[in-house]
Amino acid sequence: MSKALQQHLARRKQGVAAGIYSVCSAHPWVIRAAAEQAVEDGSLLLVEATSNQVNQFGGYTGMRPAAFRDFVLEIVKTAGLEPAKLVLGGDHLGPNPWRKQPAVEAMALAETMVAEYVAAGFTKIHLDASMACGDDATHPSDEVVAQRAARLCVAAEAARGAGDAPVYVIGTEVPVPGGATHAVHELPATSTAAAEHTLAVHKWVFEEQLSGVWERVIALVVQPGVEFDHDAVVDYDAAKASELVGWLQALPEAIVFEAHSTDYQRPQAYVELVRDGFAILKVGPALTFAMREALEALEDIESQLAGDSRSGLSAAIEETMLREPAEWLPYYASPAAEQKLLRRYSYSDRVRYYWGRPEIAAAVERLVANLAEVNIRESMLSRYLPLQYVRLRAGRISGDSVSLIVDHVRDVLREYAAACRA
Structure with a gap:
């Protein structure tokens, strides 16, 4: 489906404000929500x-690329989405998981990973060699990043099958995945000079080393001036990015910007981002954040309806995260009382790494089972999940707990989808 994605984005050269949001999550309810949204919109996913x-x-999911492919395909088929509408992408594919190792070793592992993604049918590949490896004396220059990205691309091209050729995303100014780990109050957009140099260097290296591939480079990762930290969001300011946007519009190539960390922006910001050429919008933590909100709302309902047979979900989450702090402690450098709030409410939503833990998964299963045995009053739903209450009353969604959770996740996706329709 890379060809369909490339054609969709290429419509921008004809003046159509086409865009697409990228769902960066491995949770089945999030993927179900995204598939249902795509079915309703008749869009690519x-x-x-x-x-x-x-x-x-x-990885931390326990899945290799082929297993993740099969996992997603099963969910989207169940949701009624044609597999031909699904585009699978690999995000931050490069040495990041092994960045503490010497560059030679980290890059060798990254090449193997990229090849495995492409061989499994992933067709939208973000080549991310922007981080320093263990023996890099300084942050790598654009030239070094481009050379490393080309090496990754060579591995990807060698792994191609008979289907669509992969399309690529490049860039050097790539935000840290999952949101900022420190307070961020203001953030400049990537300078035009930096974007121009990054693109020129990559184009020169790719055309020298990879015949015919440059035409499949569809996007450049830049910083539009958006970010979120634990409890604040830096909103998009079109004026700050105006020079960068003008430069993009003047390019002869059908290249768009890819914007990371777009979670939690106001709805109008997504419209403006797509309009301005930030046509691939990454979203991840905001989706599992919404899922957690719905689960906690349902746990409150459970506490009033289920008697003594309660799931104990919040307690299971807290106990598991305290017992296994590796996924959150490096990011929440705060006093203990503040850490407790961050574990539950931080925009970076580090709890997303824990949903597969046995104790938490069992508690979620108990919550769903308990709520299936009681009657959730409409008036209670109005208090805890008011938008889902409205849709339930209108007969647009089912009243089972999983459907309520999935629809609450879709509240986030609806904002992205509205901005990307063209």
């Missing part, structure tokens, strides 16, 4: 796995 989530060693 772009789902991406990151190098930390899914790689040749399983």
Whole structure:
């Protein structure tokens, strides 16, 4: 489906404000929500796995690329989405999972990973060699990043099958996955000079080393001036990006900008971002954040309806995260009382790494089972999940707990979808 994606974005050269959002999550309810949204819109669905989530060693999901492909395909088929509408992408594919190792070793592992993604049918590949490796004395220059990206691309091209040729995303100014780890109040957009140099260097290296591939480079990752930290969001300011946007519009190539960390923006910001050429919008933590909101709302309902047979979901989450702090402690450098709030409410939503833990998964299953045995009053739903209450009353969604959760996740996706319709 890379050809369909490339054609969709190429419409921008004809003055059509085409865009697409990229769902960066491995949770089945999030993927179900995205598939249902795509069915309703009749749109392509772009789902991406990151190098930390899914790689040749399983990543933190325990899935290699082929297993993730099959996992997503099963969910989207059940949701009624044609597999031909699904585009699978690999996000931050490069040495990041092994960046503490020397560059030679980290890059060798990254090449194996990229090849495995492409061989499994992933056709939208973000080549991310922007980070320093263990023996890099300084942050790598654009020239070094471009050379490393080309090496990754060579591995990807060698792994191609008979289907669509992969399309590529490049860039050097790539935000940290998952949101900022420190307070961010203002953020400049990438300078035009930096974007121009990055694109020129990559084009020169790719055309020298990879015949015919440059025409399949569809996007450049830049910073539009958006970000989120634990409890604040830097909103898009079109004026700050105006020079960069003008430069993009003057390019002869049908290249768009890819914007990372777009979670939690106001709805109008997504419209403006797509209009201005930030046509691939990454979203991840905001989706699992919404899922957690719905689960906690349903747990409150459970506490009033289920008697003594309660799931204990919040307690299971807290106990598991305290017992296994590796996925959140490096990011929440705060006093203990503040850490407790961040574990539950941080925009970076580090709890998303824990939903597959046995104790938490069992608690979620108990919550769903308990709520299936009781009658959730409409008046209670109005208090806890008011938008889902409205849709339930209108007969647009079912009243089972999973459908309520999925629809609450779709509240986030609806904002992206509205901005990307063209």
